[in-house]
Amino acid sequence: MESRIERLCVERGLKMTGQRRVIARVLSESADHPDVEELYRRAAALDPRISIATVYRTVRLLEERGILERRDFGGGRARYEATDTEQGHHHHLIDIETGRVIEFSDAEHERVLQAIAARLGFDLVSHRLELFGRRRQPSRPATRGASAAGGEAGVSGTPANGQRR
Amino acid sequence: MESRIERLCVERGLKMTGQRRVIARVLSESADHPDVEELYRRAAALDPRISIATVYRTVRLLEERGILERRDFGGGRARYEATDTEQGHHHHLIDIETGRVIEFSDAEHERVLQAIAARLGFDLVSHRLELFGRRRQPSRPATRGASAAGGEAGVSGTPANGQRR
DNA sequence: GTACCTGCAAAGCCTTTGCCGTACT
DNA sequence: AGTACGGCAAAGGCTTTGCAGGTAC
Numbered sequence A, B: 001m002e003s004r005i006e007r008l009c010v011e012r013g014l015k016m017t018g019q020r021r022v023i024a025r026v027l028s029e030s031a032d033h034p035d036v037e038e039l040y041r042r043a044a045a046l047d048p049r050i051s052i053a054t055v056y057r058t059v060r061l062l063e064e065r066g067i068l069e070r071r072d073f074g075g076g077r078a079r080y081e082a083t084d085t086e087q088g089h090h091h092h093l094i095d096i097e098t099g100r101v102i103e104f105s106d107a108e109h110e111r112v113l114q115a116i117a118a119r120l121g122f123d124l125v126s127h128r129l130e131l132f133g134r135r136r137q138p139s140r141p142a143t144r145g146a147s148a149a150g151g152e153a154g155v156s157g158t159p160a161n162g163q164r165r
Numbered sequence C: 001g002t003a004c005c006t007g008c009a010a011a012g013c014c015t016t017t018g019c020c021g022t023a024c025t
Numbered sequence D: 001a002g003t004a005c006g007g008c009a010a011a012g013g014c015t016t017t018g019c020a021g022g023t024a025c
Helices: A004-011 A018-029 A036-046 A052-064 A107-119 B004-011 B018-029 B036-046 B052-064 B107-119
Strands: A068-071 A079-082 A091-095 A101-105 A122-135 A152-155 B068-071 B079-082 B091-095 B101-105 B122-135 B152-155
Touching: A004 A018, A018 A036, A018 A052, A018 A079, A036 A052, A052 A068, A107 A122, A107 B107, A107 B122, A122 B107, B004 B018, B018 B036, B018 B052, B018 B079, B036 B052, B052 B068, B107 B122
Parallel strands: A091 A122, B091 B122
Antiparallel strands: A068 A079, A091 A101, A101 A152, A122 B122, B068 B079, B091 B101, B101 B152
C-alpha cells in the first residue's frame, strides 16, 4: 500500500527506492516528532537494509521538497514531522516536566504576529514559536479540552528534550 | 574600569580572572548576538592569552548564573546576549534577506500566549519566538518607529543565519 | 543505459572534557 | 595554601560526504 508521504514523493517526481518507501511509510505513520535516530530505528525494524546515512539524506531531501519540516526543540538534535497540508501551521507546547509535546494553533496569535512585523516595517514570512509550560494542578478537575477562540490542540507521542548537548 | 557584566559576576561571587574580565568586557560592549567564535575573536583581540575553550566555559558559566542568555537562530551555532535586566524579555525578528536581527517586545503578544497555555491546562514557564520577515517596500516612506501597544524595538549589529549546518 | 541512490567509513562542525601547570581569594 | 581556573589537544555528538557498487525510470 502506498503511504501518504510516498504519494507526495511520487507526485514530486522523486525516484522511489525500497529504502525511501520504508522511510516514507514510517513518517506517514508517525504522529510525533521523531529525530533521525528514532526514524532510523523505526525504519530498520521494517527493513534492516537501511543505513542511518540514508535516513539523513532522505529527511533532508524531503525537507527541501517541502514534504517534511524540521523542528528544533533544543537538545541539539533535529526532529521531523510531516508538513501539515490541511490546517495552517501549528506550534508546540513542551511540558517541561515530562517532555511531552502538545500541538496547537491559534488564529488570534497569528494576527498579533502579523501586526508586530508590520509595525517594524516587515512582511512576516515565517515564524517559530515554542511554549514551555508546567501542567496546572487544578483544585477542581481540569478544564481540559475546553478549546477557546480558534484554537485546536492535540497531544503527540514521544517526549522531546534531552536538555543541553 | 569594571564592565557591567564583570560587576554582575562579582556580585554573584565568581572568581575573576584576567580572561573572564576580558570576556565580560566584550560581552558588555556587544549590542548584537555573537556566537562563541565571534566572542573569541573579539576577546583575543584584547588579550591573545585566551583560548576558545575558556570562552566556551565562560559563556556556559554565565548562562547558568543567569547573566547571559543563549539563542538559537538556526545555523547550528549558539549565540549569546546579556540578560536584559531593565525591560522584560524580548524576541527577535530576523530579516531573511540581510540576516539582520531586530529586537522587539510586545505586551499583547505575551497575554495571548498566557491564554493559549492556560487553555491547554498549563502554566506558561517560558517561551521562544522568532519571526522571519522581509523588509516591506513602502509606496510611502515607512512607518518605522511608530510603536504600537506596548511594543519596543531596536536593531542589533551583526547578521545572523548561516543557513543549515 | 544513465543518472541517481545506497552503504560504509571517514571527515566536519560545534562543543565539551581530561590533564596538568597556573592563578585567584 | 587550597581550590578553582586556563591552555592544549583529544574526544564526543550529530550530520554530511567521498567512493564504489547497485537500482529506478
